Amino acid sequence: MKVRKAVIPAAGLGTRMLPATKTVPKEMLPLVDKPVLQYIIEEAVDSGIEDILIVTNRAKQAMDDYFDYYPELEHRLINSGKECQARELRRVADMANFFYVRQRETKGLGHAIARARSFIGGEPFAVLLGDDIMMSEKPVLRQLIDAAEKYDSPCVGGQYVSDEAIGAYSSTKLQKLEDRVYDVLDINEKPTPEEKLSNFAVMGRYVLTPDIFDILDATPPGRNGEIQLTDGLNTLCHTRRMVAVDYDATRYDTGNLRGFLAATVDFALRDPQTGPWLAEFIKDRAKNL
Ligand code: G1P
Numbered sequence: 001m002k003v004r005k006a007v008i009p010a011a012g013l014g015t016r017m018l019p020a021t022k023t024v025p026k027e028m029l030p031l032v033d034k035p036v037l038q039y040i041i042e043e044a045v046d047s048g049i050e051d052i053l054i055v056t057n058r059a060k061q062a063m064d065d066y067f068d069y070y071p072e073l074e075h076r077l078i079n080s081g082k083e084c085q086a087r088e089l090r091r092v093a094d095m096a097n098f099f100y101v102r103q104r105e106t107k108g109l110g111h112a113i114a115r116a117r118s119f120i121g122g123e124p125f126a127v128l129l130g131d132d133i134m135m136s137e138k139p140v141l142r143q144l145i146d147a148a149e150k151y152d153s154p155c156v157g158g159q160y161v162s163d164e165a166i167g168a169y170s171s172t173k174l175q176k177l178e179d180r181v182y183d184v185l186d187i188n189e190k191p192t193p194e195e196k197l198s199n200f201a202v203m204g205r206y207v208l209t210p211d212i213f214d215i216l217d218a219t220p221p222g223r224n225g226e227i228q229l230t231d232g233l234n235t236l237c238h239t240r241r242m243v244a245v246d247y248d249a250t251r252y253d254t255g256n257l258r259g260f261l262a263a264t265v266d267f268a269l270r271d272p273q274t275g276p277w278l279a280e281f282i283k284d285r286a287k288n289l
Contacts, residue, residue: 001149003207005119006049006126006141008040009112011057011103016256025060026255027130032267032274036254037063038092040128045095047141049126053099053119055112067098108226113208114216124148124209127229131255132204133263135270140205140247147181148207153241156184156233157205159251167191169201170230172244180246184237189223189230200244202230203251212236 014021020029027037037054044052054063070089077086099119103112113127126141134140140157148155161169171191174182186197206229215232222228236242250266253259265282268274 001124001152003047003124003126003145003148004049005051005053005123006044006128007053007055007113007116007120008037008044008128008130009055009103009109010037010060010063010130011055011106011112012130012255013106014255017260023059025062027060028062028066029254029260031133031254031260031263032271035066036133037066037130039133040130041067041095043134043139043141044126044128046139047126047145049096049141051097051099051119053101053116055103055115056100057103057106064098064100067093067095069093108221108224108228110216110219110227110229110232113229113232114213114227117210117213120210120213122210124154124207127206127208129204131253131259133252133254134204134247134249135252135266136247136249138248140249141207143247144205144207144245147243147245151177151181151241151243153243154209154212154233154236155207155243155245156187156202157245157247158200158202159246160199161201163193163199166196166199166201167193169203170233171195171197172200172202173197174200174244177243180248182244182246184233184242184244187230187234187237189228200246202233202244205247206233208236209240211239215239 010027014026017026028035074086101115103115144155144157167190170187170189172184173186175185176182212232215235219227219232222231252263254263268278
């Protein structure tokens with residue numbers, strides 16, 4: 001199994017981050033000095049992805065502009081001695097082949113992924129959710145692709161979460177295969193405490209096979225009246241083997257304010273340009289708390 005293509009669903013309304021996201025797509029909010037979306041794209045590219053389809057909507061034009069060339073700005077930078085910055089803008093635009101499709105109705109994650117059918121054709125593909133930003137040694141998507149290749153199966157990525165948190169995610173019934181890798185026996189979306197299958201939540205990263213498209217087309221609306229990817233995955237794991245990777249990473253949910261702030265602080269602390277200054281700044285401020 002070779003995974004070359006990725007789908008990034010980015011057609012959500014961003015209601016958890018209003019008012020900032022009323023006119024700026026949540027994927028374009030800056031985390032330190034880059035939009036959230038760039039972190040996702042970099043993880044995909046570092047995992048071997050070449051072609052990326054972003055599922056957008058009518059309010060998200062800023063995303064395709066970001067991965068386009070901007071000659072006027074580049075000339076201005078070059079003429080004022082800032083070649084480095086100009087080169088960096090080109091590097092970002094050239095990181096991958098970018099494609100876009102609109103999800104014309106907001107009908108859920110499963111419906112968004114189903115828009116990718118003709119782009120994907122008959123290949124396995126990755127899905128990366130834009131809210132889930134990872135800090136890890138080995139890219140999280142690469143951890144999934146390695147397991148998908150080894151078991152020649154679709155693969156979902158996640159982590160164990162608390163009893164209080166599991167209801168916000170999908171929960172899974174698992175059977176251990178090896179360290180951090182499991183067979184998925186069952187999966188359900190946002191379970192009540194009674195419905196919970198385990199505390200292992202699938203979060204933000206998937207390697208899927210094209211048979212998911214027929215499944216999604218036949219999947220009725222589930223939680224919140226939306227077509228849920230999780231419901232499709234549950235059918236998939238009863239049709240063929242599907243594995244799960246307990247990924248080795250710190251995960252940030254940048255779709256809510258606390259997660260966004262935590263990611264901002266942690267990434268800025270790690271950045272040599274801002275880290276030492278920010279550490280001092282936080283220490284100084286903490287004295288008065
Ligand atoms: C989505 C998925 C859910 C997953 C979560 C975190 O939910 O539907 O299965 O666990 O992302 O990746 P959302 O956070 O969009 O409500």
